[in-house]
Amino acid sequence: MTQGSGLSRRAALTLAATLALTAACGGSPGGGSGGGGKVTVWHGYTDKEGEALNKLAARWNSEHPDNQVxxxxxxxxDGVLQKTLAAFVAGNPPAVSYEFGSSLSGLAERPQTQDLTSTVRDDKDFKWDDLFAAGREAATVDGKVYGVPALVDNLSLVYNKKLFDEAGIAYPTETWTWEEFRSAAAKLTAGSDRFGWAYVNDGSEDTVWRYLALLWQAGGDLLSPDGKKAAFDSEAGKQAMQLLHDMAVEDKSVYLDTGDQQYVNLFNSGRVGMLWTGPWDLGGINEDVSYGVQFLPGKVTHATIAGPDTFVVFGDKGKADAWPFLKWLLSPEIHLEFAMETGHLPIRQSELSLPDYPKFEEKFPGNKVFVENLAKNVTKARPNISQYPKISQSLGTAVQSVLLGQAQPADALATARAEVDEILAGS
Incomplete structure (x- = not known):
């Protein structure tokens, strides 16, 4: 998701691509503590998130004088991954850094990055299996754990109730189909003044991950089971791409956002009726806008996609010094406290059973569906492989061309499949 000022997955993938360029750079695998022997933890949080995190760190320091952070x-x-790589070269990485999930596959190849597999599994107090599956998968590369979940989010359908009422459309339900979704989007559309749905169409990961949700909903997958071939040029992939084509080109019911994130402003002004977005955008919706949140529409399933980020640990000393703090920070009670201050989703299933959890849902009612999604509809994850940024770029171009009416679904998928197969063959 986002950190404070709004970290984008487009930026994450751009940064991840730099890993290949710096793989040969030096840097010692040690390091991890800051001035005065403190454990250094890099983060990107500002505003309420930064205040909440700093408050918890201050509490930890007051209670642990011999293990300060x-x-x-x-x-x-502004270049999280680039700064991490630069710290590797300089030989002074932090003990812990908040990194995008898409960065982990490349970082796992670096000697500075610590393998936490035995740590998370042998520490019975940490309860690895209590973490939502999406967070566990995002932290795992080739069966080894290289981080712990810092944030877990997903996509849901956010809709403007007033526009639905005015158009005489029943509100979306958890069993909504693609056909019902397309029909509602068409009815909500009024020329170039109002669109039923918004889609980020800059060709970035923001473009791709919405398509992946459609692909999974139709029963398809991105890659073959062995990860050596593209699998999206399938009947499911064509159905997903055809839906985008029909809505954008035939119905003209889709506002194509250029990546400048104007879709929230248009939703606020009543010019967009529906979004596929995450909890990070709820805070940007005006208080006078009556909206609802529902599962994504479905075909075979109602699958959604999660975009977890991770705390990654660097250096042997970093692991030894930082683990007690991370275990405490991500414990059910402490993380729920952080969630109450920030609106972040729970990362653990046990958080939902804590006595204070109902207060979280009361304070952030829009998050209820996102939390339910984690247990019900987050069933697949993007592959945690170093080639993913290039795969995403190829597929993003294909989706973009279809939405713009520049290519037919079958042709765009065939081209992307050939490119992805070549990418995977060259690994």
Missing amino acids: EMVFNGGN
Whole structure:
């Protein structure tokens, strides 16, 4: 998701691509503590998130005088991964850094990055299996754990109730189909003044991950089971791409966002009726806009996609010094406290059983469906492989061309399949 000022997955993938360029760079695998022996933890949080995290760190420090942590703002959008790689070269990486999930596959190849597999599984107090599956998968590369979930989110359908009422459309239900979704989007559309749905169409990961949800809903998959071939050029993949074509080109019911994130402003002004978005956008919806949140529409399933981020640990000393703090920070009670301050989703199933959890749903009612999604509809994950940024770029171009009416679904998928097969063959 986002950190504070809004970290984008487009930025994450751009940064992840730099891993290949710096793989040959040096840097010692040690390091991890800041000035005065404190454990250095990089983060990108600002505003309420930054305040909440710093408050928890101060509490930890007051209770653990022999294991102090120093929270360091790493600039958020301004090159998190690049700064991590630069720290490797300089030989002074932090003990812990908040990294995008898409960065982990490349970082796992670096000697500085610590294998936490035995740590998370042998520490019975941590309860690895209590974490939502999406978070566990995002932290795992080739069966080994290289991080712990820092944030778990997903996509749901957010809709403007007033526009639905005015159009005489029943509100979406958890069993809504693609056909009902397309019909509602068409009815909500009024020329170029109002669109039924918004889709980020800049060709970035923002473009791709919405398509992946459609692909999974139709029963398809991105890659073959062995990960050596593209699998999206299938009947399911064509059905998903055809839906995008029909809505954008035939119905003209889709506002194509260029990546400048104007879709929230248009939703606020009543010019967009539905979004596929995550909890990070709820805070940007005006208080006078009556909206609802529902599962994504479905075909075979109502699958959604999660975009977890991770805390990654660097250096042997970093692991030894940082693990007690991370285990405490991600414990059910402490993380729920953080969620209450920030609106972040729970990362653990046990958080939902805590006495204070109903207060979370009362404070952030829109998050209820996102939390339910984690247990019901987050069934697949993007592959945690180093080639993913290139795969995403190829598929993003294909989706973009279809939405713009520049290519037919079958042709776009065939082209992307050939490119992805070549990418995987060259690994």
